[in-house]
Amino acid sequence: MGRNESTRSHDGHGHGHDHGGDTTSSRKLAAVSLINVVGFVVELAGGLAFGSVALISDAVHMLFDALAYVMAFAAASIAEGYDNGERWSYGLHRLEPFAAFLNGLLLLPMVGFILWESYQRFLDPIAIGTGPTIAIAIGGLLVNVGSVVVLHGDAMSLNEKGAFYHLLGDAGGSIAVIVSVLAVEVTGIRAVDPITAALIAAVVAWSAITVLRGSGEIFFLKTPLESGEIRAHLTEIEGVDRVDDFHAWQICSQITVATVHVETGVETMAEAETVVSRVHDALDRHGVDHATVELSPRYADRDVHLDTHCH
Incomplete structure (x- = not known):
């Protein structure tokens, strides 16, 4: 995938x-x-x-x-x-x-x-x-x-x-x-x-x-959310192996934006879309109004991945 x-x-x-x-x-x-x-x-x-x-x-x-x-x-x-x-x-x-x-x-x-x-x-x-x-x-x-x-x-x-x-x-x-x-x-x-x-x-x-x-x-882009709580919640979602990166900030007091990068072990596009949808739903429940979710395969050698992937 x-x-x-x-x-x-x-x-x-x-x-x-x-x-x-x-x-x-x-x-x-x-x-x-x-x-x-x-x-x-x-x-x-x-x-x-x-x-x-x-x-x-x-x-x-x-x-x-x-x-x-x-x-x-x-x-x-x-x-x-x-x-x-x-x-x-x-x-x-x-x-x-x-x-x-x-x-x-x-x-x-x-x-x-x-x-x-x-x-x-x-x-x-x-x-x-x-x-x-x-x-x-x-x-x-x-x-x-x-x-x-x-x-x-x-x-x-x-x-x-x-x-x-x-x-x-x-x-x-x-x-x-x-x-x-x-x-x-x-x-x-x-x-x-x-x-x-x-x-x-x-x-x-x-x-x-x-x-x-x-x-x-x-x-100054202070996050209005409890990042640790959200990370923990996202890792409990079926299909999410790891929350690699999470950022949240506000455009104004009524619009909260977030980006998240998660790793998964699913193999088909249909499964990937299901995982992404679940992540969006979870972020919605935490008060995120607009989210970008990046899904990538689980890496066996994480250190190599981090050297080549810019967060």
């Missing part, structure tokens, strides 16, 4: 497949983006007008998520337009991690600004317009609740789930602003406002670093 190589897309990410679900997800993200941009403008204006740095911090938190949704929507829309292009092997789906990385990078200076303003306000606290600030914070909370309603469903996409949990965090930020303003009103300790702002900024910074790390892992 000669060398056998097979490539298969497993779940609709291959060329020519329907992206109706992605389009629906993009529309939801676009709606949430618009809602959050409006909320950001209102909270920022209110924070500047009524002297609450905590409200400004929450506005930046909302802006971060809004930018993430806008970039995800734009990246998905552009990627869909190039999904079947011959010049782009996997379309432009790499725009998703690029947009996420850019978003996280741009957020860090904003966090620095909030921390600096919080420090200045801590040293020299100013009076806060309690009533208007609470009203705006409640409005921000309603924005988050409305966004959650838009996204919530029986089957949310990965992007929608990410946005959903971010929105829960935003809601927590709005609640923190409300509590801090009430605390200032009751206790008279104005330092509560900048302390709350610094805490929200810390949460935003953690989110930004998480996004930077996640997108960086995609760019």
Whole structure:
């Protein structure tokens, strides 16, 4: 039996497949983006007008998520337009991690600004317009609740789930602003406002670093799978004698690609095709969306084979 190589897309990410679900997800993200941009403008204006740095911090938190949704929507829309292009092997789906990385990078200076303003306000606290600030914070909370309603469903996409949990965090930020303003009103300790702002900024910074790390892992081709577990699973397949080489990486957060070279002792093409199909099915169960399986005969002298075969 000669060398056998097979490539298969497993779940609709291959060329020519329907992206109706992605389009629906993009529309939801676009709606949430618009809602959050409006909320950001209102909270920022209110924070500047009524002297609450905590409200400004929450506005930046909302802006971060809004930018993430806008970039995800734009990246998905552009990627869909190039999904079947011959010049782009996997379309432009790499725009998703690029947009996420850019978003996280741009957020860090904003966090620095909030921390600096919080420090200045801590040293020299100013009076806060309690009533208007609470009203705006409640409005921000309603924005988050409305966004959650838009996204919530029986089957949310990965992007929608990410946005959903971010929105829960935003809601927590709005609640923190409300509590801090009430605390200032009751206790008279104005330092509560900048302390709350610094805490929200810390949460935003953690989110930004998480996004930077996640997108960086995609760019530097970190495998998203348990390679050892997959190798062990593949070697249990009837007809697979050895898993000689296995690599897996991500094009974006929703497309995982893998290549695997296995050795086999089968002798006919029909048997070889069966082995390849089983390997594809196993990779599919492990979350691989697009796989290339290379099948070759078992070598009696493996050292000679390795000297002549480039992995």
